[in-house]
Amino acid sequence: MHPILKLVAERLALGVLLLFAASALIFGLTEILPGDAAQAILGQSATPESLANLREEMGLNRPAVTRYVEWLGGIVTGDMGVALTNKLPIGEQIARRMSSTLFLAFWAAIISVPLAILLGLIAVRFQNRWPDKLISGITLASISLPEFMIAYILVFFFAVKLFWAPSFASVSPGMPLLDQLHAISLPVAVLTMVVLAHMMRMTRAAILNVMQSAYIETAELKGLTTFKVIYRHAFPNAIAPIVNVVMINLAYLVVGVVVVEVVFAYPGMGQYLVDAVVKRDVPVVLACGVIFAAVYIILNIVADVVSILANPRLRHPK
Amino acid sequence: MTTPLLKVRGLKIGATVYPPGEKPHDIEIVHGVDFDVEAGKVLGLIGESGAGKSTIGLASMAYGRGGVKLTAGSVEVNGRDVLKAPLKDIRKLRGAEVTYVSQSAAASFNPAKQIMEQVIEASVGQGKFSKAKAQARAVELFTKLGLPDPDTIGNRYPHQVSGGQLQRCMTALALCPEPDLVVFDEPTTALDVTTQIDVLKAIKDAIRDTGVAALYITHDLAVVAQVSDHIMVLRHGEKVEYGTTDQIINTPQEEYTKALVSVRSIEHEEKQPTEPVLRVENITARYKGTNFDVLHDVSVDISPGQTLAVVGESGSGKSTLARVITGLLPPTAGKITFAGRTLSPDLPSRSIEDMRELQMIYQMADTAMNPRQTVGTIIGRPLEFYFGLKGAEKQKRIQELLDEIELGQGFQDRYPAELSGGQKQRVCIARALAAKPKLIICDEVTSALDPLVADGILKLLLDLQRIEDVAYLFITHDLATVRAISDSIAVMYQGKVQRYGTKSEVLTPPFDDYTDLLLSSVPEMKLGWLEDVIANRKMESAGN
Structure with missing residues (x-):
């Protein structure tokens, strides 16, 4: 078998294993929390008898391992259970929420990833000169401010003062794409600013590291322009670390958008999770937790695989 | 014009x-x-x-x-x-x-x-x-x-x-x-x-x-x-x-x-072998996770106070031999006897005395020293560790060692970065000598140095050998160095000892094909040498 296939298969198997471990961890943690679903449904005024009855009815008295296996079996077959609060199937809810979140994350990624890499390349080209310092300054400032702060500043200027964009990102299914994009323009801008610095600085550092190599000197002595040297000779050798950071940030765009979704009242996964936590809707929390874990693991596997593919020694063995 | x-x-x-x-x-x-x-x-x-x-x-x-x-x-x-x-x-x-x-x-x-x-x-x-x-x-x-x-x-x-x-x-x-x-x-x-x-x-x-x-x-x-x-x-x-x-x-x-x-003007008279201080017998070794032997049935002896040069191309197994002798790579077969006792194959089970009497000097003096320690600390460490020397006594011994390697006063407080390449290698020699070893393994110690500086190091090593009666296992790919300092020579090729004996035996014809190739490939300061040598070859060089 080609060594690459073997490595990729190893990574995938490891990912599946990790996902099981994560699901067990999430389940275990919700078990530790004080109170359970029965308590949450009946509220403070519940009598011990009614609690016991409800627990019996919901099967909460059975051992945790049995319930975990049942729950896991459901998830593997695509059945995530029913929300406690509104009795709706969680799967459908999540499908809708997830598509909203992915829509937002997709546009934030489309803008931020190429922009971060381009800015990183420019920063290398003008290393320690004003464009580099300007790029570093702005991106560092934007990562240093809390997300909600950036969000409110943008809302203040672009929604309240200039009326360029709505302060609430309400998107409905029938809207034309352009209107949808207009609606989410501010949250996308906030997310872009939040993830930009990390990716841009890693691009800069990884390429600068490669720029010390002897083959960069060879390229310069071929009479190539500095920018050609950077993107033809340095960038291909810096892909692996860059991809890793890009993937971590993409995962953040899906998993870490809670604050932004709340600020802009955007109906995504973040909001859904926050609501569920507030209402002690344990099955929903569990489902969201597993999905977030899966997103992280999948994106990291992608990063690993891309790093492997980017290595010519693995791609073309002797 | x-x-x-x-x-x-x-x-x-x-x-x-x-x-x-x-x-x-x-x-x-x-x-x-x-x-x-x-x-x-x-x-x-x-x-x-x-x-x-x-x-x-x-x-x-x-x-x-x-x-x-x-x-x-x-x-x-x-x-x-x-x-x-x-x-x-x-x-x-x-x-x-x-x-x-x-x-x-x-x-x-x-x-x-x-x-x-x-x-x-x-x-x-x-x-x-x-x-x-x-x-x-x-x-x-x-x-x-x-x-x-x-x-x-x-x-x-x-x-x-x-x-x-x-x-x-x-x-x-x-x-x-x-x-x-x-x-x-x-x-x-x-x-x-x-x-x-x-x-x-x-x-x-x-x-x-x-x-x-x-x-x-x-x-x-x-x-x-x-x-x-x-x-x-x-x-x-x-x-x-x-x-x-x-x-x-x-x-x-x-x-x-x-x-x-006229570089490499060192004259060294070859000594005759005596009862060996180190005896390597039938060593076979391979690295973990590989399925081929890097050393096959290697046997060599080193007499006290003499130099065995191990010579060969990269990949011939010479550094692996050093790793086996020092215990870093336990062999799969064979036996090593040192100063009359059998050395255990792996480093952790060797005694402090075994370690003291067998020291190493490396090719890259730069990376073999802690850049944050002064020369005094670097040389003082083995004095403390092996002999428990402290205070004035230790200082005196450090100064003696510095004198031996021809670095005078004031070097004690310097950091490696403040030394030239040759001086760094001298400090490494002093550190090895500090343990009063019976054998020092020198792994390509002059390869990274300029010819004239390397010459100085080789002269120093020979002088120290006379004074301290220490044996050297000298690993090198440079035949001029071999000629300059060795008493006996082992030519290694693809993990085997191709030719082994006293210097005069090994360097006297008739040669086997590989030794001939190796010896004839050393550039000579003579016009037209290159053409002559290519025309007279018996064997194609491998791996190029």
Whole structure:
């Protein structure tokens, strides 16, 4: 078998294993929390008898391992259970929420990833000169401010003062794409600013590291322009670390958008999770937790695989 | 008289240095050098490291490595001063009129791109040839340089060809755009001696056939004597002597040149073997996770106070042998007896006494010392550890050791970064001696040093051997070193001891084919040596 296939298969198997471990961890943690679903449904005024009855009815008295296996079996077959609060199937809810979140994350990624890499390349080209310092300054400032702060500043200027964009990102299914994009323009801008610095600085550092190599000197002595040297000779050798950071940030765009979704009242996964936590809707929390874990693991596997593919020694063995 | 292709006048080169504990300041590393290279001629630049030879070579492409600045003078290529030319014009010159071959092709090829793409990049990028024409020319050059599968080797990635092959590819890269001048910067130094000779021949033929002019930079006078028409000897950024190759080799005028020509003047009388201090018997070893033996049935002895030289190419197993003896790699079979007792195969189960009596000195003195410790601390550590010395007693012993390695007062408080390469290696020797060992394993200890400095280290090691009666296992690929210091020799080839005996036995014919190849491949300071040797070979060199 080609060594690459073997490595990729190893990574995938490891990912599946990790996902099981994560699901067990999430389940275990919700078990530790004080109170359970029965308590949450009946509220403070519940009598011990009614609690016991409800627990019996919901099967909460059975051992945790049995319930975990049942729950896991459901998830593997695509059945995530029913929300406690509104009795709706969680799967459908999540499908809708997830598509909203992915829509937002997709546009934030489309803008931020190429922009971060381009800015990183420019920063290398003008290393320690004003464009580099300007790029570093702005991106560092934007990562240093809390997300909600950036969000409110943008809302203040672009929604309240200039009326360029709505302060609430309400998107409905029938809207034309352009209107949808207009609606989410501010949250996308906030997310872009939040993830930009990390990716841009890693691009800069990884390429600068490669720029010390002897083959960069060879390229310069071929009479190539500095920018050609950077993107033809340095960038291909810096892909692996860059991809890793890009993937971590993409995962953040899906998993870490809670604050932004709340600020802009955007109906995504973040909001859904926050609501569920507030209402002690344990099955929903569990489902969201597993999905977030899966997103992280999948994106990291992608990063690993891309790093492997980017290595010519693995791609073309002797 | 025609205008020379390259005309350098009053060239001064400076750099900013950042010494530890001082403010950064500018220094001058080349102090006004003049020379010409005529079209189609080869000028050899020779000198020790720090002489400024690479810096001068790169100056012909208006390139300063790192923080190097070309501060004064003129460098005219085809009648145009490249130091005054704008960057746009310099880029047109680089990779078209003047090209460069570096010491380490392995590092100078981009690992992520195929060889062909890199070989033709300059020709196509500079608009000299179309892609198809450049590729055809590259294949032609691959053939001329004796590369295997010239039609397809360009499709490989750099890691898929050997070091010697890659060095030829680098030469093809430099010759592809039909330049007027090629700067060869130590192109064969990193290669094994048997590989070097083939690459050297390939380069020489390529220079002759294409009629290109060349600057050939090296520290090895014997090598440059084979390829150049003229030689310029450099020292500390100044010209020492300039002349035809014949003049420099046969009738050098300056003292420094004479020293370079007659380097390795050490006379060492061979001692006869006695009851051995170290006996290696039938050692076979392999690395974990591999399925082949790196050492096969190796047996050698070392007598007390004598030197066994282990010689061979890279990959022949000489350093692995050292790892087995020190216990870093337990062998799969065989036995090691040291000072009358059987050594346990792995390091953790050896006694402190075993460790004390068996010390090591490494090739890279730089990486073998903690840069944050002073010389005194570095040498004092084994004194504390093995003998429990403290305070004034320890200080006295440190000073004695420093005197032994010919470094005087004031070195105790210095950091490794404040020492020259030779001084660093001396400190490593003192550290090994501090343990009062019976045997020191010296792994390529002079390979990273300039010839004259290496000579000093070898003399020191021999003196210390006389005084301390310590035995050396001397691992090297350099046969001149072997001749200079050994009492007995083991020639290793592909993990086996090919030839073993006292120095005179091993170096006296008749030779086996491999030993013959190895011995005949050592460059000699003689015009026409290269052609003679290639013509008289019995065996092709492996792995190039």
